[in-house]
Amino acid sequence: MIALAVFGTGRIGQVHARNIAALPGVRLKYVVDPVASAARDELAAGLGAQVAAPDTVFADPDVDGVVIASPTDTHAGLLLDAVTAKMAVFCEKPVSLDFPTVAGVTTQVEASGVPVMLGFQRRYDPNFRTVRDRIAAGTSGRLEQLVMHTRDPGPPPVSYVRVSGGMLRDQAVHDFDQARYMTGEEIASLYAIGNCQIDPDIGAAGDIDSLMVTMLTASGRMVQMSNNRRGPLGYDQRLEAHCAREVLFIDNRPQNDLRIAGPEGALSAPPMDYFIARFEAAYRNEMIAFVEMIRNGTPPLAGIRDGLEAQRLAEAALVSIATGAPVALSPDWQP
Structure with a gap:
């Protein structure tokens, strides 16, 4: 059983969380969002996940990968924390609004050998x-x-x-x-x-x-x-x-x-009406590919x-x- 965590419970975070929960052999173990809301708690409860802090996720050896769908200014830090913990990463774009930060994170990720997938659905x-x-x-x-x-x-x-x-x-x-x-x-x-x-x-x-x-x-x-x-x-x-x-x-x-x-x-x-509906199948396929990257080492398309x-x-x-x-x-x- 592959265990995953989702950071961010906004619009796209909810899409990814539900797609993960629907995959066979995959468990959504944690939902992470520092902003308490009914949407966050209902999502976690409905998918059988635990609301947790980032430190809890990165300290859990059972977590195989994380999905970063939180606000953009958190992406770089969370991505590097996950790489340090040797957890596979799916990260929504952009990694950062600061291009030198993007370049620096890319260098560190590639040197680490930890598989990272970007959200170009x-x-x-x-x-x-x-x-x-x-x-x-x-x-x-x-x-x-x-x-x-x-x-x-x-x-x-x-x-x-x-x-x-x-x-x-x-x-x-x-x-x-x-x-x-x-x-x-x-x-x-x-x-x-x-x-x-x-x-x-x-x-x-x-x-x-x-x-x-x-x-x-x-x-x-x-x-x-x-x-x-x-x-x-x-x-x-x-x-x-x-x-x-x-x-x-x-x-x-x-x-x-x-x-x-x-x-x-x-x-x-x-x-x-908008990209969520238009690319519904693409978002499902992304999570399937993310799991295949973890399970079989299949390189992601992005x-x-x-x-x-x-x-x-x-x-x-x-x-x-x-x-x-x-x-x-x-x-x-x-x-």
């Missing part, structure tokens, strides 16, 4: 996996252009913007990760433009709500991202991979497959180095926006 979505596999196998021919759209239903609260790392490190980092994942290459240059067109309070908090990025890989593949904090049609998350032999599309997933037609035209269901490289692109995009110039990226580039 799109890599575990069946549609994204299929596109990636066809490209990697050569079925589609050489990937030439990759276009991605990510638009939230509406802007987040400013209180969240201030602590999340902003649009680049929080929302767009998933697209930066996919740029590397789909092309199978590192990004050689990047040019980004961004401003605040939707919510003035987001601008006042020092962030943007509208973003476009163009990237070029070392071999000349082109990648374009369009990100927005407001999607009039709902959660808008699409991808197009233009290859030599075929074009691969990932479209928005509707809430249902019903289509209603009449003399005035036809109506179909809107997209799923490791600690992938978190570093995706955030490196986010930091480069911030520099490009601030300077109005492209950024040339080397393996050791830092903001």
